[in-house]
Amino acid sequence: MFTPQAAILTVSALVTGALASSQVPPSVHLDRATFFGNASGVVTQFLGIPFALPPVGDLRLRLPLPNAPYTGVHNASAFGPACIQQLEPPLPIPAGFSPVTLQLLAGRDGGAPIVDSEDCLSINVVKPASSTDWTKLPVLVWIYGGGFENGASASFNGSVIVERSIQLGQPVVYVSMNYRWVALFPRNMVHTLGFPGGVEAQKAGIGNLGLHDQRLALRWVQKYIHAFGGDPGKVTIWGESAGAISVALQLVTNGGNTEGLFRGAFMQSGSPTGIGPVAEGQPFYDALVANVSCAAAKDTLQCLREAPLDRLRTAINASPDIFAFQSLNLAWQPRVDGAFLKDDPQTLVLQNSVAKVPLLSGDCDDEGTLFSLSTSNLTTDAEVRAYLAANYFKSVPSADIDAILAAYPNDTAQGSPFDTGTLNAVTPQFKRLAALQGDLVFQAPRRFFLQQRAGKQPVFSYLSKRFKTLPDLGSFHGSDVDVIYGPSDMTDYLIRFATHLDPNVGASADSSASFADSSASLFWPRYTTAAPQLLTFLDGAVPLNISLDTYRAEGMAELTRVSLAHPL
Template sequence: MILHLALSVLSIVIGASLVAATPTPVVVNRASPTVQLDNATVTGVAGQTTNSWLGIPFAQPPVGSLRFQLPQPLPSYNASFSATAYGPSCPQQAISVPLPSVLPAEAVSVIDNLTNWISGLTTPSSEDCLTINICAPAHATPDSKLPVLAWIYGGGFEIGSSDTYSGTTIVDRAVELDVPAIYVSMNYRVTAFGFLASKEVQDAGVGNLGLQDQRLALKWIQQYISNFGGDPTKVTIWGESAGAISVSLQMLTNGGNTEGLFRAAFMQSGSPIPVGDITHGQPYYDFLVNETGCASSDDTLECLRGVEYETLMDAINQTPNIFDYQSLILAWLPRADGVFLTDDPQQLVLQGSVADIPFVTGDCDDEGTLFSLSTLNITNSDDSGLYSWLKTYWLPNATESQIEAAMALYPPDPADGSPFNTSDLYALTPEYKRIAAFQGDAIFQGPRRFFLEHQSSKQSTWAFLSKRFKSVPVLGSFHGTDTVNVYNGGDMADYLVRFATNLDPNGDTGIEWPQYTVNSPNLLTFLDGLVPLEITQDTYRVEAMEGITNLTLEYPI
């Protein structure tokens, strides 16, 4: 009964967040708002308590000869236009969440909801997709100088769109707390369009295009946000999952120099991850070249720019996605390109290439469960299957003893695995909970702790852990559940908007959130039940996370 209730609550909450996310704001009977951008008058949408401008182009369309090129700024706005509907998503990779036959019915229902959500994110899409959206309080004027929350969406660098969530609930809550703010979301290129990687890409200086898109959008905010009532000196960049990883990488690029683009950062389930050189993506680049008929070209990159869109998308959709067997070893993701990222992100942290700004970062308790459903055929109780998987995908250059040592850090006992603190429940296979614990630590929890340990003595930092929805069968407090706590007006939203205004998340909501330090690694922990918040310590699985972090520093993915 408890599991069914938890499932029902989660389904309702996630469903509510999606309903709130996708439509344009409710139109009311008042004049449509306008804003002046250069020589253009831009007409937006009047909501009940907010004004929104949707789908404003912030760059030249990255099509034709501009495909696989750095984003190019628009010269200026010279013709008036309406900004009353979201622009199309950038091209999305075909993705589906696996439904293994061993899953209990309750878990199948949850994953069905997620699959339907993902399906809803993929259309409509277009290469001409670099647009930005603004949601402001209805009373905001160009003299308001309100702080700005710039949202960067997640989606494994393979899917995602700026229209997934509406900023209305965030703006309304900020006004209610007397810390009014403006919400901005931008599209950026994903999958191969945004993260093509190879020697050819490196030589052309066009790596990490998705991150470059984000950077150009942040420059657009500097130029124009005051026209909407925002203060360009008070921008907080904020994201979840791939969006949070992006936020961290925006902090690391350019030697840590923000160029005045933002003054704070808020990261949900994402930190500087252990990725290696851009040439690690060569096999996927070569696959696209071969599948699209470009193999015989003298300039394969230029050839790819001219390939028919449908042909290119068909090839991309044949490459591994985040729910395939190799899981979090992504085909398309940020890599060290020598331009935006001059080194492995974690090496950049060690080198001190980090923006000196306050930041908040945190994770869900069971980050790895959702991404480990694709590995359920690893059933060998003698560890041979797990060893082979790690050797093939995660640590191909590590020694046998190093891989065995890594495996020893994550015992096979299901009671030690994820979802954590569930005893022997949900051991779908002998290795499922073990792999879930490993993946969650290697990509999420470990990098977060590494980042905090190196930066908390240098700048103001706060950290959180979300243990809500723990009763969801098989998945526990799985990746992404913390977004419910923000976009549905939960207590995390209160901490977020106060942080954007005061560079301190504390206020009248919940409990006092102490800063994170090495000597006192405080975590604001979000819980189910009668006591929704408590302060815990970031001292769990210390040996395991340290071991995995050291290994991925030596052998980045």
């Protein structure tokens, strides 16, 4: 939390140090305040700016409130703390896992430990150093993923995106924010600071606090982004995994009315998924209030607001995580609360409650491999069936489960990593579970969403097969984040989409030129129901081609039918 005295002392030291090195730090004026940031080559960063009142004390478990008008002098040279979260869990690696893959995963886990706090609702802006309050550049707003469990805006280098946009001659402003979401699992039950469940949460209108945080951050962008050289009328929201699901839910809320907050959406591995009502979280809420000695309180929500944070943190770090046995059965995900989400998101799509803005959505080929490492103890058909029935399809008729299993047989040649034959059979049922879980949570919802929206608004889709030769995991979930923050040709498509709402506009006509030398790209056709074409990202001498979104049609159709009738 900023205090005038601390801010002035910190900024005084920052300016003094900068003057000593003959460099004055860049500054921006917001309201009656001055924020000093960082200069780094052709980009300037302003980090850790609060966009809401700290959700602490009596504001814990309440809707976010806008920050008061800024005054004074502030140091915006460092990221703010992440929101309270689980310690990132180690992957449950089965015996015999490839050393090559282990080395790659270890590299992805590098970096400084995440510092978290309840006072975490801050926003970051990275802009071209040359931009001013009259340049009116397109704006990319990044929403990070992490299974609604962990993550931080500080983990992503927005300078990569802005620097590449300058190289392309299509400069953009990059924005990222923190939002509440952390899961608490007292006694293997779940509750969240960002997504509380139960009747109490529903009555108080706080069922999807993390989504409200994101919406408030988007309103901050509308109010202030012009000071950084951005155009509030040219905002594209962009996310991956839980971040992409968040983007999708921002599309379907409010009857599809964007309130002018954004004009385009870019989603990596996340779409509107089938989810149940907030009331389904009642057992989890009851377990939480009992665990923190609030069960006898007249107002259990108020009791939770006053509970010591260390008691909540202990429950977080002792809890199951996204790589636990329950895997993608995300009990801590957003739920239908009657306010932000008035119905199951897939039902909202059928009701045409979708923002009519250009959409770009895609998946990695092997979305389910990472999330199937925790089920290595499932080795028989009977065990897989029992797991699915208990974990994903609790109220689904047996005949429907049988139909799904028939469409996803225990045949390593049909499993994920796809198109690898008998290779990568980490355990007897690994490839089958990887195929099924990846399609259930990622591929089938994307296909359903795009088939419903094609013809109603501009739609583009992709499939990433990069990292395809990686043993055991293939083109795993999140591998396209490495690609787009590379930067790479995917970065160029993103920048052109944000600039023109079409990933093709502004590309070089010379498709033979390398990424390093030009913005050359393969033409990306729109996705239609008659021709559901995917731009496919590949490794090797031919990095791009066009394929059809018709693979595993029977299986995905069954998964979609079941999820519409029985939201997860």
